[in-house]
Amino acid sequence: MTQTAPRTKLTLRAREAIAGWLFVSPITIGFLIFFVGPLIAVVGYSLTEWNLLTRQSTFVGMDNYVDALSQNPDFWHVLKNSLVFAAGLVPLNMALALTLAIALSRPFRGVVIFRTIFFAPVVTAAVAWAIVWSFLLQGESGAVNQMLAVVGIDGPNWLRHPDWAMFAVIVTRVFKTVGLNMILYIAALQSIPRDYEEAARLEGASGWQVFRLITWPLLAPTTLVIMVITVVGSLKVFDHIYLMTGGGPENGTLVLAFYIYEQAFEFFNVGYAAALAVILFVLIVALTITQVILKQRSQPQ
Amino acid sequence: MTRFHSPFVRACWYLSLAILAVPFVFPFLWMLSGAVKPQAEIFSSSLSLMPKTWRWENYAEVFSYQPFARQYFNSLYIATVVTAGTLFLSSLAGYALARIRFAGSGLLLLVLISALMMPEEVTIIPNFFLMKWFGLMNTHAPLILLPMFGSQGVMATFLMRQYFMALPPELEDAARMDGLSRFGIFWKVALPLSRPALAAVGIITFLFSWNLFLEPLVFLSDIELFTLPLALSNFTDAYGLPLWHLQMAATSLAVIPILIVYIAAQRQIVESFALSGVKG
Numbered sequence A: 001m002t003q004t005a006p007r008t009k010l011t012l013r014a015r016e017a018i019a020g021w022l023f024v025s026p027i028t029i030g031f032l033i034f035f036v037g038p039l040i041a042v043v044g045y046s047l048t049e050w051n052l053l054t055r056q057s058t059f060v061g062m063d064n065y066v067d068a069l070s071q072n073p074d075f076w077h078v079l080k081n082s083l084v085f086a087a088g089l090v091p092l093n094m095a096l097a098l099t100l101a102i103a104l105s106r107p108f109r110g111v112v113i114f115r116t117i118f119f120a121p122v123v124t125a126a127v128a129w130a131i132v133w134s135f136l137l138q139g140e141s142g143a144v145n146q147m148l149a150v151v152g153i154d155g156p157n158w159l160r161h162p163d164w165a166m167f168a169v170i171v172t173r174v175f176k177t178v179g180l181n182m183i184l185y186i187a188a189l190q191s192i193p194r195d196y197e198e199a200a201r202l203e204g205a206s207g208w209q210v211f212r213l214i215t216w217p218l219l220a221p222t223t224l225v226i227m228v229i230t231v232v233g234s235l236k237v238f239d240h241i242y243l244m245t246g247g248g249p250e251n252g253t254l255v256l257a258f259y260i261y262e263q264a265f266e267f268f269n270v271g272y273a274a275a276l277a278v279i280l281f282v283l284i285v286a287l288t289i290t291q292v293i294l295k296q297r298s299q300p301q
Numbered sequence B: 001m002t003r004f005h006s007p008f009v010r011a012c013w014y015l016s017l018a019i020l021a022v023p024f025v026f027p028f029l030w031m032l033s034g035a036v037k038p039q040a041e042i043f044s045s046s047l048s049l050m051p052k053t054w055r056w057e058n059y060a061e062v063f064s065y066q067p068f069a070r071q072y073f074n075s076l077y078i079a080t081v082v083t084a085g086t087l088f089l090s091s092l093a094g095y096a097l098a099r100i101r102f103a104g105s106g107l108l109l110l111v112l113i114s115a116l117m118m119p120e121e122v123t124i125i126p127n128f129f130l131m132k133w134f135g136l137m138n139t140h141a142p143l144i145l146l147p148m149f150g151s152q153g154v155m156a157t158f159l160m161r162q163y164f165m166a167l168p169p170e171l172e173d174a175a176r177m178d179g180l181s182r183f184g185i186f187w188k189v190a191l192p193l194s195r196p197a198l199a200a201v202g203i204i205t206f207l208f209s210w211n212l213f214l215e216p217l218v219f220l221s222d223i224e225l226f227t228l229p230l231a232l233s234n235f236t237d238a239y240g241l242p243l244w245h246l247q248m249a250a251t252s253l254a255v256i257p258i259l260i261v262y263i264a265a266q267r268q269i270v271e272s273f274a275l276s277g278v279k280g
Helices: A004-046 A063-071 A073-104 A111-123 A126-136 A143-150 A165-190 A194-202 A207-218 A220-235 A239-244 A256-265 A270-298 B007-035 B039-043 B057-065 B068-099 B105-114 B124-134 B141-149 B151-166 B169-177 B182-193 B195-211 B214-219 B228-232 B244-264 B266-279
Strands: A048-051 A056-059
Touching: A004 A048, A004 A270, A004 B068, A004 B105, A004 B124, A004 B141, A004 B151, A004 B182, A048 A270, A063 A270, A073 A111, A073 A165, A073 A220, A073 A256, A111 A165, A111 B007, A111 B244, A111 B266, A126 A143, A126 A165, A126 A239, A126 B007, A126 B228, A126 B244, A165 A220, A165 A239, A165 B007, A165 B266, A194 A207, A207 A220, A220 A270, A239 A256, A256 A270, A256 B124, A256 B214, A270 B124, B007 B244, B039 B244, B057 B068, B057 B244, B068 B105, B068 B141, B068 B151, B068 B182, B068 B195, B068 B228, B068 B244, B105 B151, B124 B141, B124 B214, B141 B151, B141 B195, B141 B214, B151 B195, B151 B266, B169 B182, B182 B195, B195 B266, B214 B228, B228 B244, B244 B266
Parallel strands: none
Antiparallel strands: A048 A056
C-alpha cells in the first residue's frame, strides 16, 4: 500500500497532463501553423526583396525598413493617414458611445428600441454598411446631399473630394462601431451603485459634478479597454477604405492595412509589404503594452 | 423608470434621440427603398422612400447577374462549419486551460492572450503562400481554417476558459466518483453547463465568419466560390461603376435575415458582444 500510493498519485498527475495537452492540442497545433508560423515568416519575408512577378527572392537585410522609413515618401504619408484616421475616429467614437450610454443606461419607455437601433450596425456586415453609405454619399444624387440641399447647403462629392473623403469614412465607421462601445459603457454604468450618486446629490453636488467626480473615475477601467479596442480597430481598418474610397482621392485615405494589401496583392512587392506588416505588428504590440502599463498604474488608486 | 419633469422635457428628450438615430436607421431604409427603384429613379433627385415605380425585378436580376444563391449558400455553410468547429475546439481547450493542471498551460495561455488583438492583416501574406503550398488557393479551406485558428479562435478559447473558471468544480465531483474520464466529465458535465457561453461564442463566431472580407478577397478568384461580402462588392457595370439598384437589392438580401434574427434575439446577441468586449 505504502509503496503503490505515491505511484498512483504520479500516474494520476501524468494522466491529467496527457489529457490537458490532448485537449489543447488541436487549437495549439492550428495556432502554430496558421498564426505563430506566419508571424515568424513575415519577419523573414521582410528581410528579402521578393517580387512575385520576377519570382526572385534575395536577402536584403533591413533594406525594406530603410526604404519605408527614409526612401519611400508614401510610407510616412500612409502612417500619417492611419494616425489621422485613429485620431479622428477614437475620440468621436468614445464621446458618442459615452453620451449614448448615459442616455440609455436608465430605463424609460422605448429605451430598448433605441439601444437596438444604435447597436444594429454592429451586427451588420461592414461591407454592407460601407456599400450603403457609398450610395448615400454620392455627389449629385446621394441622399445626404439632397438632404443638405433642402437646407440650402451644396454638399461635396464626399468620397471623391480630397478634403472630405477621410472625414466621411471616419464618420461612417463611427456609426458602424459605436454601438459596441455604447453597450460596454452601459454595462459599466449599470454596475455603479446608485447610492453613490444619491449620497453626492444629498451633499448638493450638481449633475456635472457627480459625473466628473464619481462616474467618470469609476468608468476608468472600461474607458481603457474601450480605448485599446477602438485604437487597434482603427489601425486595422480595411474594408471601409477598400469599398468606399479605394485609398483615394490622391491617396488621401490610403491607410496602413490597405497599403499592406495593395503592396502585397496588387503590386506583388512581398518583401516590402511584409516589412509594413511587421511595422503594424509592432505598433499594435506597443499600444497593448501601453495599455497594460496604464492599467497597472491606475489600479492602486 | 426615469420621470420627466414636464411634457416639454420629454418631447425634447425623444426628439434628440430620434435625430441621433437617423444615421443608424436611415441607411437601412434607403437601402430597402433603392432595392425596388428603377435605376433612372435612383439617379433622379428624389428623397422619397416610396418608389414611384416599384421594380421587384431588381431582386430577380441579382440572381441572374451572378450566382447569388450559390454565394449565399457558401456564406451560410462556411459560417456554420466555422462556428461548429470553433465551439468544439475552443471549449475543449478552454476547459483544459481552466480546469486541468498540466505543465506549460500558463505559458500557453499567455501566448494565446497575446494574439487576441492581432489583426489578420499582419499574417495574411505568409498565410497566402502557406495556402498556395497546401494547394488550397481558390477553395473555401482558408476561410474556415484561418478564423478557427487565428485571433478569433483564440478569443473563443479565452472566453470559454473564463466561463469554465467560474463554474464550481464541485459540480464535477460526482462524475469523477463515477469514474468518468476527463473527456467524459467535459462532455457530459461541463459542456452542458456552459450553454450560455457556447451561445455567446457561437453568435460572435458566426457573425465574424459571415462578415469576413479580406480573406475571401485574397483567396478566392472563382465567382462561384465567392461569399456574400465579396459578392456584394461585385455588382458593377462594364466600366466598374456600381449598379446601385442591384447592389441595394443584394445587400438587403444579405442584411435583412441577420437583422430579423438580431431583433428577435436582441438581448442575447448584445450580451454576447458585451462579453467579448469586456474579456477582450
